[in-house]
Amino acid sequence: MKLRNRVAYGFLAPYLLIFAAFWLWPIINSFLISFQATRTVPWRYAPAINWSRLIGDPAFFNAFKNTMIILVIQVPVMIALATVMAVLLNSPLLKARGLFRFAFFAPVVVGEVAYSAVFRLMFNFDFGIINKFLNAVHLPSIDWFSNVTPAMALLVIAVTWRWAGYNAIIILAGLQSIPEDVYEAATLDKVSKTRQFFYITLPLLKPILLFCIVLSIIGTMQLFTEPFLITNRGGPGGGTETLGIFLYRQGFTSLNFGYASAIAYTMAGLAVAISLINLWLGREPK
Numbered sequence: 635m636k637l638r639n640r641v642a643y644g645f646l647a648p649y650l651l652i653f654a655a656f657w658l659w660p661i662i663n664s665f666l667i668s669f670q671a672t673r674t675v676p677w678r679y680a681p682a683i684n685w686s687r688l689i690g691d692p693a694f695f696n697a698f699k700n701t702m703i704i705l706v707i708q709v710p711v712m713i714a715l716a717t718v719m720a721v722l723l724n725s726p727l728l729k730a731r732g733l734f735r736f737a738f739f740a741p742v743v744v745g746e747v748a749y750s751a752v753f754r755l756m757f758n759f760d761f762g763i764i765n766k767f768l769n770a771v772h773l774p775s776i777d778w779f780s781n782v783t784p785a786m787a788l789l790v791i792a793v794t795w796r797w798a799g800y801n802a803i804i805i806l807a808g809l810q811s812i813p814e815d816v817y818e819a820a821t822l823d824k825v826s827k828t829r830q831f832f833y834i835t836l837p838l839l840k841p842i843l844l845f846c847i848v849l850s851i852i853g854t855m856q857l858f859t860e861p862f863l864i865t866n867r868g869g870p871g872g873g874t875e876t877l878g879i880f881l882y883r884q885g886f887t888s889l890n891f892g893y894a895s896a897i898a899y900t901m902a903g904l905a906v907a908i909s910l911i912n913l914w915l916g917r918e919p920k
Contacts, residue, residue, distance in 0.1 A: 668895035677892070684896040694897065696872055697880035698904075700786070704876070705854040705908075708790045713846055715794065716801035717839070721831070723802065724809045735806070738799030750863035753792050754779075782873030785865045789874055792860050797853070801846045808842030809835070844916045848909045855905040858882065877901050 671680040688694055722728065723735055741749065757764050757778040765775040778784045812835065820830050836843075858878030861868045868875030877897065885894030 664895045664898060667892050668899060670892045672892035673890055684893045687893060688896050688900060693872070694877075694880060697868075697875050697877045700868075700874055701855060701857065701876045701878075703786060704789060704793070704857065705851060708793050709847065709850045709854060711790070712794045712798050712850060713801060713843065716798045716846065717805055717843070719798065719802035720805035720809055721835070723806050735803065739803050740799070741796045742800045744796075746859045747863060749796065750792075750860065753788070753864050757788055779865060780870050782870060785870060785874045789857075789860050789865060792864055793854070793857065797850070801850065804846055805839065805842055808839050812838050840916060844913060847912055847916075851908050851912065852905045855901055855908075 667677075668684050669679065669681045670677045671683050719738055723731060723738070728734065756762050759765060759775055759777050759779070762778075764778075768775060776784050778788050816834055816838075817830060820834060825833075856878050857876045861874045861876050861879050862882070865874045868879040878901075881894055881897045881901065884890045884897060
């Protein structure tokens with residue numbers, strides 16, 4: 635090995651050691667734990683106990699169903715909203731662009747506990763501003779926390795509010811990379827703005843949109859904070875319990891670390907599989 639390579643690896647060594655100790659080894663160890671019975675003392679090797687339970691556990695499939703419902707509804711809505719926001723932010727007619735970009739991105743930097751508390755207050759049945767608005771337009775109040783469908787809708791609204799601006803900034807960067815002469819040529823050919831958006835902007839944004847979709851899928855598969863804090867640990871009655879909440883219950887409430895590890899690897903596998911399907915569907919034709 636050349637001297638300069640040894641020097642480079644010497645500088646990288648502290649990071650690589652920290653990565654191996656706190657990232658790589660826990661990942662490997664978690665996989666090994668998934669093949670052990672961790673409810674016994676001492677733990678014993680039982681390769682099928684956790685994975686076979688996973689296949690037949692109705693609680694797991696309930697959490698999986700809830701997660702997929704949120705993913706199928708929230709991700710497309712959020713990406714569509716983020717795309718519209720990005721187009722508006724990229725408009726030459728918009729004044730104070732920096733202020734608006736910061737305003738759309740700001741929800742990401744708001745503390746999770748703080749914004750969850752605000753959402754609980756806003757959607758409170760008795761004095762929440764949302765029900766006050768519904769009453770003002772002669773609609774009945776909605777019990778957002780005691781019924782499954784409104785609680786699910788609340789989670790979709792909360793997650794979309796938090797992450798739509800983040801995705802909009804990424805899409806905005808993609809919009810700004812599109813050459814202006816493409817639009818100028820289309821304008822000279824008398825192509826309407828609507829047709830330009832669907833036949834020029836969206837096709838050229840395809841890689842950026844796929845990137846945002848994959849990130850959103852991975853994030854939704856790990857969704858934990860909102861159902862834990864807003865709908866009170868996946869309530870009502872497990873109606874909004876996600877895979878993240880289910881993993882938490884098994885690992886840190888029941889202390890069944892083997893089963894929790896199997897759930898974690900299942901979540902990761904599902905996220906990778908769904909993301910690969912999206913990439914395959916969005917691939918460029920040869």
